[in-house]
Amino acid sequence: MASDQEIPEGTVQNILEQESLKWVFVGGKGGVGKTTCSSILSILLSRVRSSVLIISTDPAHNLSDAFQQRFTKTPTLVNGFSNLFAMEVDPNVENDDLPNMEGMDSFLSELANAIPGIDEAMSFAEMLKLVQTMDYSVIVFDTAPTGHTLRLLQFPSTLEKGLGKMMSLKNKFGGLINQMTRMFGVDEEFGEDAILGKLEGMKDVIEQVNRQFKDPDMTTFVCVCIPEFLSLYETERLVQELSKFEIDTHNIIINQVLFDEEAVESKLLKARMRMQQKYLDQFYMLYDDFNITKLPLLPEEVCGVEALKAFSSKFITPYQPSIIKGTLEELDQRVSTLRLQLKEAESELETLKKGKRKM
Numbered sequence: 159m160a161s162d163q164e165i166p167e168g169t170v171q172n173i174l175e176q177e178s179l180k181w182v183f184v185g186g187k188g189g190v191g192k193t194t195c196s197s198i199l200s201i202l203l204s205r206v207r208s209s210v211l212i213i214s215t216d217p218a219h220n221l222s223d224a225f226q227q228r229f230t231k232t233p234t235l236v237n238g239f240s241n242l243f244a245m246e247v248d249p250n251v252e253n254d255d256l257p258n259m260e261g262m263d264s265f266l267s268e269l270a271n272a273i274p275g276i277d278e279a280m281s282f283a284e285m286l287k288l289v290q291t292m293d294y295s296v297i298v299f300d301t302a303p304t305g306h307t308l309r310l311l312q313f314p315s316t317l318e319k320g321l322g323k324m325m326s327l328k329n330k331f332g333g334l335i336n337q338m339t340r341m342f343g344v345d346e347e348f349g350e351d352a353i354l355g356k357l358e359g360m361k362d363v364i365e366q367v368n369r370q371f372k373d374p375d376m377t378t379f380v381c382v383c384i385p386e387f388l389s390l391y392e393t394e395r396l397v398q399e400l401s402k403f404e405i406d407t408h409n410i411i412i413n414q415v416l417f418d419e420e421a422v423e424s425k426l427l428k429a430r431m432r433m434q435q436k437y438l439d440q441f442y443m444l445y446d447d448f449n450i451t452k453l454p455l456l457p458e459e460v461c462g463v464e465a466l467k468a469f470s471s472k473f474i475t476p477y478q479p480s481i482i483k484g485t486l487e488e489l490d491q492r493v494s495t496l497r498l499q500l501k502e503a504e505s506e507l508e509t510l511k512k513g514k515r516k517m
């Protein structure tokens with residue numbers, strides 16, 4: 159008997175019930191189902207919250223694919239909903255905002271190089287500032303694969319460092335930089351004071367958001383993974399990084415699980431199931447204080463609102479095997495599956511024989 163069947167199965171119900179939640183991050187390795195899970199979470203939340211916004215920060219945007227609707231960098235109402243909005247933002251800033259002046263250009267790029275990630279952090283902060291003013295009841299993030307997301311979550315300290323560096327530069331060189339920018343004929347808007355002002359203006363939002371991200375009442379991170387070695391390893395790394403940044407996480411979604419209820423006869427599938435079971439056991443052992451939701455691997459993609467809605471039931475009702483192993487019912491089903499396979503093989507053989515006779 160598989161050990162996981164003795165453990166009560168988890169769901170994402172706890173997230174739906176936590177009314178104080180404002181920020182829900184969904185993250186994990188590429189291709190494990192982050193977009194699918196964040197989309198479904200946002201749909202489920204829209205049933206219990208006044209308004210929900212889902213934001214994709216993954217440069218490989220696929221909210222549009224999941225919902226079968228085009229989204230942009232401004233919130234758009236999702237078709238078929240009255241309180242669910244979606245937007246896709248590019249975490250990599252376009253440098254169109256910066257002036258093209260010679261000299262000034264190199265000064266700014268040197269500054270940007272001195273503080274790695276400052277431009278990205280500023281655009282993320284600006285996006286959060288905008289979202290903050292819009293008054294959504296909860297905001298779900300479909301994040302980019304692990305490394306990138308963790309960098310974004312570090313943005314408050316990056317910005318604070320940047321601010322410190324600017325200050326020390328200002329003190330060191332006094333008006334020199336401003337003189338320089340004037341000399342090169344650079345717009346006031348792009349001068350050192352303007353950049354400094356921008357950073358300082360951002361400081362309040364940064365501090366506020368930083369506080370909210372570290373508040374488990376307001377923020378949680380949902381880890382999505384699959385029952386395989388690399389994904390288990392990545393998840394552990396993610397969970398540890400999150401605790402280092404003091405970001406709450408207590409939900410794991412294990413996607414693409416092969417459930418042993420189809421009376422499977424395929425050797426390959428049986429072997430894959432055994433492998434999955436090994437990692438499932440490890441997940442349950444390592445994360446016994448987490449809500450673990452298992453999702454079945456479906457025969458088809460999860461595309462469009464109807465498919466997302468249909469799959470959403472698996473997020474709130476724990477998995478129940480429809481057939482108990484070793485029972486008469488299971489044996490019956492196995493026999494009928496084998497009969498079906500035999501029939502198929504026989505008819506294949508017939509077709510082959512016929513073909514040969516013709517040749």
Ligand SMILES: Nc1ncnc2c1ncn2[C@@H]1O[C@H](COP(=O)(O)OP(=O)(O)O)[C@@H](O)[C@H]1O
Nearest residue numbers: 188189190191192193194414454455456459460
């Ligand atoms: N349980 C599942 N069964 C079958 N297909 C799935 C399942 N979960 C996700 N998919 C499909 O797998 C692909 C990748 O999922 P996606 O959510 O886009 O992953 P990510 O955002 O992590 O890259 C999509 O085409 C999606 O429809």
Ligand SMILES: [Mg+2]
Nearest residue numbers: 192193216220
């Ligand atoms: Mg995705």
